[in-house]
Amino acid sequence: MVSPSILIGRRAASSPVNDYLKQNGGVLMTSDQIAEGLTDIEHIARNSDCSTFARLMDLRIVKADRGYALAEIKISGEKHLNFHGRTHGAVVFAVADHACGLCGNSLGRKSVLVHSSINLFANPQPGSVVRAEARMVHVDETSGTMTIEVQASDGALLARCQSIVLFLN
DSSP: OOOTTOOBSOSOTTOHHHHHHHHTTOOOBOHHHHHHOOOOHHHHHHHHHTSHHHHHHTEEEEEEETTEEEEEEEOOTTTSBOTTSSBOHHHHHHHHHHHHHHHHTTTSSOEEEEEEEEEEOOOOOTTOEEEEEEEEEEEOSSEEEEEEEEEETTOOEEEEEEEEEEEOO
């Protein structure tokens, strides 16, 4: 699975993604910028939030730094529930993955997710805000490992995730 954190440029100028990014403060990065290394974390966060998946799910980055990202989602009763009327587990994973994508790409290197495991402990209520906090805990020449904790707005631990990204440059 490729992380949606970076949108690579050289697309048609009139594409819906380019138009949306221009209207919402995002800027497409060219392949040359990616190859040079990514250092502007705010730029990556904006583009991450402008991805089609993030917009579909209503995901957003709240805070970011090198090796760290905090993402959030407000649970919608119209978009995020399963057939039992409870928050779908994939929504909890999606907010964790959104934080993971930015955290993995925050070190000046392009990364893609190669492994992730999640333990779900509780289910967030519709209308609640869920936050995922990703921290890079190990980096070597080819990969990075991070832990992600997902919490409800009242601080209750909803899930814990461990993810590994592969650095492409």
